[in-house]
Amino acid sequence: MRASRTIIALSVLAMVAGCSTLNKLNPFAKEDKFGPAKLEELKPGVPARIVWKHSIGKAGVNVFTPALADNSVFVADADGNIERLDAATGKLQWRSKAKSDLAAGVGVSPDGKLVAVGGLKGQLMVFDGSGKLLWQVQASSEILSAPAVGNDVVIVRTGDNKVTAYEAADGKKRWFIQRVTPPLTLRNSPGLVIANGNVYAAQPAGRILALALGNGVPRFEVPLSEPRGATELERVSDISGAPVVYENDLCAVSYQGKVGCLDLGTGVARWSKPASSDVGVGVDQRFVFVSDEKGAVQAFAREGGASAWKNEKLAYRRLSAPISYGRFVAVGDLEGYVHFLSREDGTVLGRVAIGGGAIKAAPVLAGSNVIFQTQNGTVAAIAVE
Known part of the structure; x- marks a missing residue:
């Protein structure tokens, strides 16, 4: 099977006995029938420009997401390099080398004084704000x-669907909780977000789990979508990427399921609509944005979930999670292009090529710039005049 974020993780190997190829179990295999949509010429196009570019190592089969804190951008690669860059200029502030290859990162505390990454064999490594290793522990499974x-806690979700919290000062385990894993799940970097005194964890089978930071007590566990279908493959409906917190909303999307927003405190559903994505959502004051697995970009009203627009001009270009950026929505694609769509009606208004291979990681905003990281290690800050 082609290595990508859409590879299915098989937790019960006996299920594939007798299959001639794992591609038969890949829900995205249908994409092989279609090439990526050709890019239309834009006249004149909005003046997007690259403010700075930086090169770190390749991501390999995993996805490394840049993180922003304390006016700095933190990036990592599969070879164990971790770097801190000035967010405005891209200037390297420090580089550190982990003791092993990496599979996940980067997590950063709000003040930029704690930097966490996941090793290829399940090691959790935490560094201080200057790049010095503070501690390392062995997690129960791979960290994807x-x-x-947070300022006093580091939390990971491992491949065995265990969420574990560690004391930021010394790596001592604070609490853990484990949920049953379905026979098939997406290998899609299911994310965590800290807010409101809780950690919100993306879960298989379309569920979102909220846990108290202090002791791991469940606040709520609710379905955004319910698995449907006659086969295990059809029933894959994992929450994709990290849930997004905006004001009192917790918004997310699942594969073969729904997009929607929940009440941040109670988990009560505000709305949900059919959708399917393996990369997560973007949220702003007015809209929730989704890049689906067929390359369509959609906008839903954050209040009520009414469909605002849908653009299919980027079909099968394997888009990144979208991000709201001023009057635009920005998404990356499999060829290293960043596309800027109108926030109001979805029209493609501009693009810029940053090179460096596919863009799978979720972008981040840094002041007036939006920052993307490619699978080949190019980190670029882009601005639109």
Whole structure:
């Protein structure tokens, strides 16, 4: 099977006995029938420009998401390099080398004083704001997504669907909780987000789990979508990427499921609509944005979930999670292009090529710039005049 974020993790190997190829179990295999949509010429196009570019190592089969804190951008690669860059200029502030290859990162505390990454064999490594290793512990399984880091706690979700919290000062285990994993799940970097005194964890089978930071007591566990279908493959409906907190809303999307927003405190559903994505959502004051697995970009009203627009001009270009950026929505694609769509009606208004291979990581905003990281290690800050 082609290595990508859409690879299915098989937790019961006996299920595939007798299959001639794992591609038969890949829900995205239908994409092989279609090439990526050709890019239309834009006249004149909005003046997007690259403010700075930086090169770090390749991501390999995993996805490394840049993180922003204390006016700095933190990036990592599969070879164990961790770097801190000035967010405005891209200037390297420090580089550190982990003791092993990496599979996940980067997680950063709000003040930029704690930096966490996941090792290839399940090691959790935490560094201080100057790049010095503070501690390392062995997690129960592989870490596929960036750790969530608070000022006094570091939290990871491992491949065995265990969420574990560690004391930021010394790595002592604070609490853990484990949920049953379905026979098939997406290997799609399921994320965590800290807010409102809780950590919110993306879960298989379309569920979101909220846990108290102090002791791990469940606040709520609710379905955004319910698995449907006659086969295990059809029933894959994992929450994709990290849930997004905006004001009192907790918004997320699942594969073969729904997009929607929940009440941040109670988990009560505000709205949900059919959707399917393996990369997560973007949220702003007015809209929730989704890049689906067929390359369509959609906008839903954050209040009520009414469909605002849908653009299918980027079909099968394997888009990143979208991000709201001023009057635009920005998404990356499989060829290293960043596309800027109108926030109001979805029209493609501009693009810029940053090179460096596919863009799978979720972008981040840094002041007036939006920052993308490619699978080949190019980190670029882009601005639109």
